[in-house]
Amino acid sequence: MVEFTRFTDAGRLIFAIPGNHDYARPNGIWQRLSSSKVHVFMDTSWDTVLLEDMGVAVCGTAFERGGSGRRAFDGFHTPDLPCIALVHASLEHFQGQMNGYHPFSAGDLEAAGVNYAALGHYHSCQPIETGSALYAGCYPGTPEGISFDSPELGDRFAIYGEVEDDGSVTTLPLKTxxxxxxxxxxxxTSFDTQGSLFDAVRKYCQANNLVHLKLSGMPAEDVASVLEELSERFKESCHYISIDTSGILASSDIAEGDLTIRGRFSRHMKKTIEEAADPEAKRLLARALELGIAAFREE
Structure with a gap:
């Protein structure tokens, strides 16, 4: 509510809709929001607010928890003014996903005559292409990332848009x-020195970054010896860091009785290392063992 007040105090109108995580329910967050300056579309049917002095209509519908299979623009009636629509809905086949939260297609958006659809549901910024300059939509995504899942990574955006007198829409993503x-x-696997590992981790570490790294492969013994201290080493370099070493493989992970080609290779190399007299030869053979085991793992 404090953030809403910042906008209303500046003379801005605010329209909002409940979504699938904050759906309309008794004593829910939207029922507790008490402000005449914020219009929340609480009905699961489409409703329209005419802003005739601005020459635009704002339409909205609340997410229907028990009926989310209903297509997003069913029951929508196009107003006489250029229209901005607020809807929590899932674009069909969005980035390979099939989701049943009030589904719609780009064709549905264009057929509804919505000049701009302010969309909620998917968490990454994605414009909707309709093939027409008069009809557009966008998922702005989350204003801040909330997990290390792919849709939450990288920069986050709000959408600044303008509806022209002819109904055409221009939008600009603003980093938030x-x-x-x-x-x-x-x-x-390819890191032969601790420094090469540190360089690889360091490139992700900046003051405002929250970082999750998953390590894999079969590093040299000298490199493997510092894996567990990486989080401590880099904790001051970024806002947060977590490092998963569960994907690291060591030659000792291969059972002595392993009858696969990998197991036979491991036993042969260990015997050769044991028989080598020169320390440098032992080191090179040990590294060859590590790289060989890593190659088997990739297969």
């Missing part, structure tokens, strides 16, 4: 996040 969620996989 103060923190950045980053997640990456790092294969440690």
């Amino acid at each position: 996040n103060t923190r950045t969620m980053l997640s990456a996989d790092i294969d440690c």
